Amino acid sequence: MPAGEKAARKVDLDKDIIRPLISSGKVCAYRSTEYVKDMGTPERYEETAEAVRSGLVERKNLSGKQKCIFLDRDGTINVEKGFLNNAAGMELLPGAAESIKRINQSEYLAVLITNQPVIARGDCSFEGLDEIQRKFETLLGREGAYIDSIYYCPHHPDSGFEGEVKELKFRCRCRKGKSGMINDAARDLNIDLSASWMIGDKTSDIKCGQGAGTRTVLLETGSAGSDGRFCITADLVCRDLPDAVSRILSDTGNENRKN
Ligand SMILES: [Mg+2]
């Protein structure tokens, strides 16, 4: 075959290279919070080139300190329904997916920080929680949004109830108002907490963020800070998640939207 003819053949990375290599056992995959983009069309190539020029690619690199928006789940992203213990009850709040998509397009990571005492209470198994999370991520994915990493606390401090999972009933270091989950994420993802935010609808979310050294936003959705567990003053009080994300991204000039 003439050399020119060979060079002109189109090669598809997925079909021609990765798939044939899978049977060799030498193909690996991993999740990454760094800048990853399919640039297989001229438009996407231009977007990626712009991200290189603006420094976004360099900044979304784990070798440098990352900025993060930590997000509570229930009452912040999805409708608060008390103790949610089945996937059918998972329902996103209006505008929540679009807000998370805006975070995804910015310099900030989107990391979920959620208390799930339903596990310790015996109301939901770990498999059941996985199923709820998959529904949650599917609903977000349908609108082009994703969560970079998920941290949840399955514990609960008060024991002595019927049906509970005894080994999960203790005073852990991760349950919000404590800051264990944010501190774990900061260690795992090289996050600069002083340049980061925690958004939630309960006083425990604000206490958790402040304990870790982030700035905080209390939302008027969900329980709207009426739980009375902690005496707190958030840096911002916002109507809902879209409002909070707009305030954070416009205040800090960190929006990288194309449209
Ligand atoms: Mg909440």
Ligand SMILES: [Zn+2]
């Ligand atoms: Zn915990």
